[in-house]
Amino acid sequence: GAVVSQHPSWVICKSGTSVKIECRSLDFQATTMFWYRQFPKQSLMLMATSNEGSKATYEQGVEKDKFLINHASLTLSTLTVTSAHPEDSSFYICSARGQRRGKLFFGSGTQLSVL
């Protein structure tokens, strides 16, 4: 089946630094990618939707200048958390949808801890 690879699975960084999370579709072209985050004991919340070659659409309350999303190719999307702070510590998950497929395929997630 289709696979989405998300990297890294776990990262610790200092407050004020930037962290990049990659999401790759390994055997299909992902025209749309979604980024979610989950705080402890809360729901997975959609942060943004990105279509290849165009700007991401952010959900209400998500700062686009803080969470930079790049979807420059059909197999790679990146989420950069800029100037990370402890309140950004969360579990981030990407998902991808191909042009011909209706199904969504998810990465395994990235646990970000900001000290």
Add this chain to the structure above:
Amino acid sequence: GDSVTQMEGPVTLSEEAFLTINCTYTATGYPSLFWYVQYPGEGLQLLLKATKADDKGSNKGFEATYRKETTSFHLEKGSVQVSDSAVYFCALSDGGGATNKLIFGTGTLLAVQP
């Protein structure tokens, strides 16, 4: 707005026990409903879905029935196995299709002991 509420975990069961994970939803329209499963170290995978009222989704021995009158989509399995240990997410689609935005619950960790 639309939302999903599912029971808090962890749920700990012995092998061959009966499983129920409760899920209720709030939606203004007629959403599709889903259960996703995340095994350790893997991405979420679609387990089953139902697109309209009274539909029953089933897969791998798991079942869930779309109950519009109670706005519920409870997940059940008659006899769980150790390999079923995972996190289970209930979700709804606001656009009625699997490819539209998904609204998730908090996830329920299931631990099955031999």
